[in-house]
Every structure is written in C-alpha cells, then in structure tokens.
Amino acid sequence: xxxxxxxxxxxxxxxxxxxxxxxxxxxxxxxxxxxxxxxxxxxxxxxxxxxxxxxxxxxxxxxxxxxxxxxxxxxxxxxxxxxxxxxxxxxxxxxxxxxxxxxxxxxxxxxxxxxxxxxxxxxxxxxxxxxxxxxxxxx
Numbered sequence: 001x002x003x004x005x006x007x008x009x010x011x012x013x014x015x016x017x018x019x020x021x022x023x024x025x026x027x028x029x030x031x032x033x034x035x036x037x038x039x040x041x042x043x044x045x046x047x048x049x050x051x052x053x054x055x056x057x058x059x060x061x062x063x064x065x066x067x068x069x070x071x072x073x074x075x076x077x078x079x080x081x082x083x084x085x086x087x088x089x090x091x092x093x094x095x096x097x098x099x100x101x102x103x104x105x106x107x108x109x110x111x112x113x114x115x116x117x118x119x120x121x122x123x124x125x126x127x128x129x130x131x132x133x134x135x136x137x138x139x
Contacts, residue, residue, distance in 0.1 A: 045125055045130065048064050048065040050062050055073075060075050060135065064133055066131050069083070081133070083126065083128075085128065086127050096114060098114060117137060118137070118138050120136045120137075121133060
C-alpha cells in the first residue's frame with residue numbers, strides 16, 4: 001500500500017514537472033486547447049525563437065509568436081499581421097507604394113516581393129488566434 005502511494009506521488013510530480021504551460025507570459029511555449037472552456041486534451045505549442053520580440057523582424061528575418069494581431073516593422077516598413085481561426089494574414093506596402101496582401105494557414109507558406117527583395121512567410125504553428133511566423137527576406 002505504501003509503494004502504491006509512492007508511485008502515485010511520483011507520477012504527480014513527473015506530470016507537474018513536464019507541464020510547459022507558462023500562460024503565454026514569456027511569449028514562448030504554451031498549450032492550445034478548445035475554446036469555450038470545454039474539457040479537452042491540449043496540444044503543446046512550440047516556442048518561437050524570438051518570442052514576441054517583434055523588433056527582431058527589422059532585418060526581415062525572424063521567428064515570432066503573434067496572438068490576434070501585431071505590427072511588424074520589416075526593413076523600415078510596417079506590416080500588419082492578423083491571426084483568425086489559424087489563418088495568418090499580412091498586409092502592407094512596399095517602399096515603391098505598391099500594396100501586398102498574403103495569407104497562409106496550417107503549415108502553409110506565402111511569398112511576396114518588390115524590386116530586389118523577396119519575402120517568405122512560413123508558419124511553424126497556427127491555431128485559433130495564435131501563430132508562430134517565420135519570416136525570411138532575401139536579396
């Protein structure tokens with residue numbers, strides 16, 4: 001009987017130690033579940049290399065976590081990002097004034113470019129109103 005109690009205590013400690021849900025405060029790993037408070041298993045959400053440090057996108061290369069919406073400044077130009085139902089949409093204008101509007105969902109990839117620059121958006125993860133974007137710029 002004591003052995004069973006020890007095993008249960010060890011299992012509780014092990015499960016608690018494995019939990020990575022930080023409530024999203026660090027902008028990194030967390031869990032994503034169903035809305036509405038339904039009881040459901042949660043899926044681990046990977047960490048973004050740059051967290052929610054959107055300044056990391058200034059050179060056109062970053063991996064950031066976005067919840068609902070954000071503005072990324074890439075090479076001096078603002079890009080509006082929205083995340084709805086696991087779909088990520090980026091809108092903005094190139095330096096020459098031409099507009100772009102791209103979107104991706106799932107493990108999708110989208111690209112746009114102007115002049116000697118080409119940009120690529122890839123999704124590391126996306127669920128509900130949360131996504132991890134990988135942005136790459138090449139010249």
